[in-house]
Amino acid sequence: MNAELAHQLIADHGSPLFAHDLNVVAERARVLQNALPDGARLYYSFKANPLPSIARELRLAGVRAEVTSVGELVAAQKAGFSEGIVMGGPGKSERVIQMALKNGVTSFSCESFTDAARISTLAQKEGVVVDVMLRVNPTQAPDARLAMSGVESQFGFDEALLLAPEAAEKLKLPGLNIRGVHVYFGTQVGSVAALGKNTECALDTAVRVSAAVGFECEVVNAGGGFPWPYASDAAAPDLGGLRETLDAAWKASPLHGSAQLCFESGRYLCAGSGTLITTVLDVKRAGAKTYVVLDTGIHQLGGMSGLGRIPRASITLKNLTTQREGETVVDVVGPLCSPLDSLARGQKMAPVEVGDVLAVPNVGAYGLTASLVGFLSHETPAEVAYRDGAACETWFMSCWHGRDRSI
Numbered sequence: 001m002n003a004e005l006a007h008q009l010i011a012d013h014g015s016p017l018f019a020h021d022l023n024v025v026a027e028r029a030r031v032l033q034n035a036l037p038d039g040a041r042l043y044y045s046f047k048a049n050p051l052p053s054i055a056r057e058l059r060l061a062g063v064r065a066e067v068t069s070v071g072e073l074v075a076a077q078k079a080g081f082s083e084g085i086v087m088g089g090p091g092k093s094e095r096v097i098q099m100a101l102k103n104g105v106t107s108f109s110c111e112s113f114t115d116a117a118r119i120s121t122l123a124q125k126e127g128v129v130v131d132v133m134l135r136v137n138p139t140q141a142p143d144a145r146l147a148m149s150g151v152e153s154q155f156g157f158d159e160a161l162l163l164a165p166e167a168a169e170k171l172k173l174p175g176l177n178i179r180g181v182h183v184y185f186g187t188q189v190g191s192v193a194a195l196g197k198n199t200e201c202a203l204d205t206a207v208r209v210s211a212a213v214g215f216e217c218e219v220v221n222a223g224g225g226f227p228w229p230y231a232s233d234a235a236a237p238d239l240g241g242l243r244e245t246l247d248a249a250w251k252a253s254p255l256h257g258s259a260q261l262c263f264e265s266g267r268y269l270c271a272g273s274g275t276l277i278t279t280v281l282d283v284k285r286a287g288a289k290t291y292v293v294l295d296t297g298i299h300q301l302g303g304m305s306g307l308g309r310i311p312r313a314s315i316t317l318k319n320l321t322t323q324r325e326g327e328t329v330v331d332v333v334g335p336l337c338s339p340l341d342s343l344a345r346g347q348k349m350a351p352v353e354v355g356d357v358l359a360v361p362n363v364g365a366y367g368l369t370a371s372l373v374g375f376l377s378h379e380t381p382a383e384v385a386y387r388d389g390a391a392c393e394t395w396f397m398s399c400w401h402g403r404d405r406s407i
Helices: 003-013 022-034 052-060 070-078 094-102 113-126 159-163 192-213 242-251 267-273
Strands: 017-021 041-045 064-067 107-110 130-137 176-182 219-221 260-265 274-286 289-294 328-333 342-349 357-360 382-387 390-395
Touching: 003 017, 003 274, 003 357, 003 382, 003 390, 017 022, 017 267, 022 041, 022 052, 022 267, 022 382, 052 064, 052 070, 052 267, 052 382, 052 390, 064 070, 070 094, 094 113, 107 113, 113 130, 113 176, 130 159, 130 192, 130 219, 159 192, 176 192, 192 219, 192 242, 260 267, 267 274
Parallel strands: 017 382, 041 064, 041 260, 107 130, 130 176, 176 219, 219 260, 289 328
Antiparallel strands: 017 274, 274 289, 274 357, 328 342, 382 390
16 A cells, blocks of 8 residues: 555545555456466455445456345446346345346355245246256365355255255256356365365265256356455465366366356455555553554454454554654554454554554455444445555445445
8 A cells, every 4th residue: 555645545535444456456356367277257255345346346357246135236236247146145035035136136046945945936926037056065174264164054055955865856946947056165265275175075066966956067156265364464375276276176077068167256356455544543551551542443344253353463554654663562452432442462563653544454355344333333434446546436335335225
């Protein structure tokens, strides 16, 4: 983040704010697509960041949309997505499915027999036939920091249910065209070898499930979990050898040559684009401790403590105002009237002063929308998209989030 640009953005939009570099989004899409097998399709998981500016950049790069809510569907439409949107999620209400169907979504990731029946009923009411991927929770455990399949989970059909003789009959539902299998093992998969192993398992699962249920498997979504640092300047992951590893898994599958292979990504595509720009409100001593109080906190930076997204140990805070000599140990906290509002404890950093502007990198994914934005009713920061050092779009959450019921 350029210091001059950061100070100009604060002058224009106030502090704190999120700034997103669209050049980085385009580059990450290019790198990841080049690391996938020839012909593989890439989806953007809107849960990582539904900002329309980011999503539009990915659409222009050839990435498709995967959404799980009406709010994400709104964002996708604002970003120009129209065809090829996939609706997923373990708990699709009638309203969500109806809104998706009425807005032209005809591809769903289906997570249970109840989900299948609900989609079938509403598809018939709309007079359409929808394409369905069966999301499967395989028995194999994943290699991922946050597992979503391969363990007991609310996500997808347990594979054993689909391999049972009665499954095929239960899924013969009007309005549904079962075309494929969706497996998502988890996030922050730590190595190329693990990504390859997960993909191989997803392909094997698709072969077993399609044979048991009795459909031709035309699509396999093998998930993703491509890693990226969070709120720190840690080294970016090395995807060297990923294309060769995934190619080997894909070519070894009996589905190669007849099915469409798909992957999905959120964090890898957008995390590196985002910087949280914040201002120091106070620096004060309390006994043996020094507290740095910022104008941002867990309500705006990864407040999803249940997912381990509060970076308690260490985050990167780059001083964009000045660089001072020395090192101090501080607790970095926010402005909330709650002892939970802690961004880092025992943080080693150069001394800061009231009024300094600081930057937290790699928060383009699971930043503002993964935070406790309603807690204590603080204003929601602006999100500014920029390119080549100049701001090009400014968004506020109410403009595109689920509060927009215009569709």
